[in-house]
Amino acid sequence: MHYRLVKIDSARGGDGQRWNVRPPAVIGRSSDLDISIDDESVSRAHCQLLLNPEGALSVRDMGSKNGTYVNDARVNHANLIPGDLLQIGSVILRVEYDSDTDPGRPIKRPQPKSVTTTVTQPVRVIQKEQPAEKPWWKFW
Secondary structure (H helix, E strand, O other): OEEEEEEEEOOOOEEEEEEEEOOOEEEEOOOOOOEEOOOOOOOOOOEEEEEOOOOOEEEEEOOOOOOEEEOOEEEOEEEOOOOOEEEEOOEEEEEEEEOOOOOOOOOOOOOOOOOOOOOOOOOOOOOOOOOOOOOHHHHO
């Protein structure tokens, strides 16, 4: 499963920069990280995105000065779901899932296929009664 972070650009009133993420990934201001965000409020190595034991995305703060927030609550470690707002310093990112086969497009869930079932009735076999045979001694 791929994940995508979308920068919420409040100055322009819309979405800004996007990053396709494959955990584990480190986010920070340093240019040699997986996700580099050039903002003074972001620490050089701010936080890390990981997969928890169940395979869901989680974030872990790496001792940043300005903190890591999920939906306005400061966290050291938290699980993330699509739609969560991840705030790193003053930068706000929206968490989204992304397709494995076509990065950049949302996942389309397969529609259930209709199934036609044919029910057959069991065949009933009727046997005609045979006339009883005469015992051998009655033939004389």
